[in-house]
Amino acid sequence: MGSYTRKRCDPIMRQSIRLGSIAGIPVGLNWGLLLIAAFYIFNLAAGILPAAVPGASTSSYWIAASIGIFLFFGSILAHELGHALVAQRNGIKVNAITLWFLGGVALLDKEADNPGAEFRIAIAGPAVSVALGALFGGLWLVASPMVGGTLFTFILGYLSIVNIGLAIFNMLPAAPLDGGRVLAAALWWRSGNKNTARANAAKAGEVVGTGFMGLGLLLFFIGGNGFITIFLGWFIRNGARHERQRAERQERVTTADLRASMQPLVAPINRGITVSGLEALSGAYDKPVAFPIAGPNGPSGIVSSISVHTTRPEERPHVFIAELIVPWDQFTSARVGEQMETILERARNSGKDHVLVYDEIGQQVGYVALNGFLSAAH
Numbered sequence: 252m253g254s255y256t257r258k259r260c261d262p263i264m265r266q267s268i269r270l271g272s273i274a275g276i277p278v279g280l281n282w283g284l285l286l287i288a289a290f291y292i293f294n295l296a297a298g299i300l301p302a303a304v305p306g307a308s309t310s311s312y313w314i315a316a317s318i319g320i321f322l323f324f325g326s327i328l329a330h331e332l333g334h335a336l337v338a339q340r341n342g343i344k345v346n347a348i349t350l351w352f353l354g355g356v357a358l359l360d361k362e363a364d365n366p367g368a369e370f371r372i373a374i375a376g377p378a379v380s381v382a383l384g385a386l387f388g389g390l391w392l393v394a395s396p397m398v399g400g401t402l403f404t405f406i407l408g409y410l411s412i413v414n415i416g417l418a419i420f421n422m423l424p425a426a427p428l429d430g431g432r433v434l435a436a437a438l439w440w441r442s443g444n445k446n447t448a449r450a451n452a453a454k455a456g457e458v459v460g461t462g463f464m465g466l467g468l469l470l471f472f473i474g475g476n477g478f479i480t481i482f483l484g485w486f487i488r489n490g491a492r493h494e495r496q497r498a499e500r501q502e503r504v505t506t507a508d509l510r511a512s513m514q515p516l517v518a519p520i521n522r523g524i525t526v527s528g529l530e531a532l533s534g535a536y537d538k539p540v541a542f543p544i545a546g547p548n549g550p551s552g553i554v555s556s557i558s559v560h561t562t563r564p565e566e567r568p569h570v571f572i573a574e575l576i577v578p579w580d581q582f583t584s585a586r587v588g589e590q591m592e593t594i595l596e597r598a599r600n601s602g603k604d605h606v607l608v609y610d611e612i613g614q615q616v617g618y619v620a621l622n623g624f625l626s627a628a629h
């Protein structure tokens with residue numbers, strides 16, 4: 252498979268060997284790939300090639316198999332470069348391309364911010380695979396009448412078929428496969444809701460992943476080797492589940508109601524009181540509240556009743572609230588009724604993750620700590 256993702260690489264996809272870099276993107280491979288490549292070469296050289304093109308020397312089978320598998324992984328690298336270069340052109344940094352035993356993965360720094368970019372990045376990989384399939388197929392068509400059925404033409408035909416196969420497999424409409432991302436882009440474009448689109452494409456991925464796992468078990472049952480199919484199914488299902496959960500979490504966060512999430516501002520208090528004092532004052536309210544801190548020139552910050560819990564009960568009588576206060580310079584402001592998504596965007600840009608909420612007539616009415624939202628939305 253040839254996928255791309257935004258999450259950090261799993262250990263099975265980590266770069267063990269750095270091959271170099273292309274267009275500023277570090278390209279590497281995982282040890283697991285060498286094992287699977289050796290297995291594929293053996294399969295070709297000792298099984299498929301002697302049966303398909305009998306009469307050649309043993310060493311020529313091994314050389315042809317090695318070249319074929321080398322070009323096969325080269326094709327996967329080209330597929331990943333398709334994703335990566337289009338991502339770069341759409342303003343998304345690509346942190347790495349890694350070849351591993353199930354194929355390749357391009358690690359993108361962030362997600363596409365519009366359905367058009369999502370579509371272009373997703374389709375670029377399979378488009379490269381189709382082009383390579385056509386190229387090898389064309390060479391096979393030209394070479395076959397001239398040299399007949401040789402190892403050379405067999406490898407050309409083989410590369411044509413695996414590239415087309417790679418494109419077809421990756422175009423299954425099931426995220427995290429490319430086809431799933433194309434589906435998500437289409438749903439997003441139609442509905443305007445990125446998170447729901449991604450969650451639905453990921454649901455399809457969970458179904459398809461489970462299907463592959465079942466297929467692998469069936470292969471075992473009828474005497475074949477279903478290991479890779481089961482693992483592939485598990486990998487897709489697992490990736491899809493994470494993507495769905497993430498999309499659902501993002502949807503909850505970005506649609507959260509500001510008024511329901513905020514702690515109302517109550518009467519100002521003095522910074523000289525202890526945490527126990529703050530706890531006693533908070534006891535008068537049946538929900539979390541935020542106290543402005545009285546200063547010589549108006550409030551100098553805010554302390555939340557929730558922050559009491561950061562101090563151990565036995566220490567509360569002796570510790571002053573000074574260290575619990577969030578100073579004004581860590582605040583961004585928001586209006587009641589403003590979309591949480593907009594506020595989070597502003598918080599990210601300014602690096603200020605506390606919000607002072609103003610009502611319609613410009614009065615300070617509430618406080619929201621965004622760190623929980625920001626980590627959940629990321």
Ligand SMILES: [Zn+2]
Binds near residue numbers: 253255421
């Ligand atoms: Zn791909």
